[in-house]
Amino acid sequence: MSHNRRSVLGAALALPAALTVGGLVTAAPAAAAGVDAGAWTPLVLEPGITPSAGATPEVRLVTLAGTPFLQARGLVTCNLASDAKIGRLPDGFAAPTAFVRGVAPRNNSQGVNACRLEINPSGSVNVYGGNAGNPITWIQLDSVQTVWH
Template identity: 65%
Template sequence: MSHSRRSILGAALGLPAAVAVGTVATATPAAAAAVDATAWTNLELETGITPQPGATPQVRTVTILGTTFLQARGAITCNLAADTKIGTLPAAMTPPTWYVRATSPRNNSQGINACRFEVNTAGSVTIYGATSGNPITWVQFDSVQTIWR
């Protein structure tokens, strides 16, 4: 099973236009029931990781026709000089069955303005890409949307 958004998009674009248009044109409101989103829940942040005012880091899952996606929002202030665990998924959220990764905006330093957001199979959330010569001082999560399972 592929976990690539590119392969899912490629498959969708590979559909004949008539089939896609016909399906959309005949869709009923009941088709919307195929989308299920959980409530936004706060990440459990590690000591030294501070939510930005009005932007508490939160996660949720959204299932669309059997494919579940992780979405995140919010932002943190930090001082990361190495790859660092910044938090843990909420206790009510089942951890993924494999690593989940996405790219997040960070402070622009030495021309680098993105870092890796990763959730492991234990539910730990880690930020990758910081070094002592290129520390991460903030990370924004609104762009995180990736296949969960």
């Protein structure tokens, strides 16, 4: 019997890996496991908030094992020198029952490269973090994924 830490650790890690590989071979596809992805729907943007060509800002709900998640994608250009409303959820899109928050990349200025995106129960989409000395000039929505409630 070996008391070498490296060989003991290797043996301990090899067993779960071997069991996992067998589980992956017999795993059911995600669609069969209760994943429901809704259609992408464009956000309704405020004046002065411009969608980038080929990157229309859109949202959808994805339900995974009974839990809904909001996903967003797209890119907007703007000039936000303060916290601001950038748009609202599309007509017919279920508004959240509480504030939903996420983080989105923005222009990197003075070491700040992210802003807070928030959707309130009335369906308004707001962005926080811009100021006169460090305005937000673009926002990338692709990383926004959050639990929807």
